[in-house]
Amino acid sequence: MLFLALILLMVALVSALTAMRFAIHGREVMIPKLVGMSPVEAERAVSASGLQLVIARQFYSPDIPEGKIMTQIPPPGVTVRRGWSIRVAQSLGPQRVAIPDITGGSERIAELNIRRRGLSLGSTAHVNLADVGEDQVISQSPPANASGVSAPKINLLVSDGPAPQTYVMPNLTGQPLGSATLALQDAGMKVGKVSVLPPQTATAGESQSSVVAPTVVSEAGAASMIVSQNPAAGQKVAAGSAVNFEVR
Numbered sequence: 001m002l003f004l005a006l007i008l009l010m011v012a013l014v015s016a017l018t019a020m021r022f023a024i025h026g027r028e029v030m031i032p033k034l035v036g037m038s039p040v041e042a043e044r045a046v047s048a049s050g051l052q053l054v055i056a057r058q059f060y061s062p063d064i065p066e067g068k069i070m071t072q073i074p075p076p077g078v079t080v081r082r083g084w085s086i087r088v089a090q091s092l093g094p095q096r097v098a099i100p101d102i103t104g105g106s107e108r109i110a111e112l113n114i115r116r117r118g119l120s121l122g123s124t125a126h127v128n129l130a131d132v133g134e135d136q137v138i139s140q141s142p143p144a145n146a147s148g149v150s151a152p153k154i155n156l157l158v159s160d161g162p163a164p165q166t167y168v169m170p171n172l173t174g175q176p177l178g179s180a181t182l183a184l185q186d187a188g189m190k191v192g193k194v195s196v197l198p199p200q201t202a203t204a205g206e207s208q209s210s211v212v213a214p215t216v217v218s219e220a221g222a223a224s225m226i227v228s229q230n231p232a233a234g235q236k237v238a239a240g241s242a243v244n245f246e247v248r
Contacts, residue, residue, distance in 0.1 A: 033076035034069050050082035057089040066093030101144035103137050107158050110137045114154050122153035126160045134161030164238040171233035178222030192242030194220040220247050
């Protein structure tokens with residue numbers, strides 16, 4: 001009886017493993033070749049295999065007709081699970097849209113001009129320039145009237161104007177809040193949040209008579225002494241920045 005039970009157990013395990021293998025491989029399909037198809041044809045091909053089609057990019061191509069698929073990831077022949085997404089690039093045909101000159105205007109005007117031409121806005125980089133006003137497009141890629149463009153996207157370089165003036169933060173701890181406020185105003189900065197700390201008390205080992213009784217301050221005044229500051233001394237700060245203090 002024990003030997004028979006072991007045989008039945010082995011048969012059950014083999015059957016379970018076989019069923020699991022068929023179940024796993026039953027969910028796997030092979031990626032079909034989509035290059036050269038239209039999106040409708042490709043959608044029909046991947047749907048029959050339980051896959052999904054994603055048109056990720058569009059490019060100009062003088063060789064591949066407009067609307068046809070140029071590339072695909074994963075490539076044909078790869079085995080994947082059902083439900084996998086195939087990312088493809090679609091041909092826009094030969095370049096027929098002229099690249100406009102959008103330099104000299106604002107970033108918003110440049111974007112409107114790009115989209116009105118049927119193009120797309122690519123990446124936008126910003127740079128500080130002393131001799132160029134803020135929010136002015138100073139360069140574009142591809143340049144105006146360029147030919148042989150691969151993608152219908154225009155990248156911009158925009159000026160943020162002159163770089164803000166910076167200062168090295170002085171050490172204001174131990175100074176009255178009033179004098180520190182005047183010093184910050186002269187440097188083009190301002191006082192931010194001022195927190196009043198509780199008065200100091202005697203520490204262990206010190207007699208109460210050896211500690212000078214502190215003056216209780218309920219709110220910060222010009223005579224309040226600065227205990228700490230943020231940003232700390234030595235850090236670079238821009239003009240107009242706020243400096244926070246803790247005072248007693």
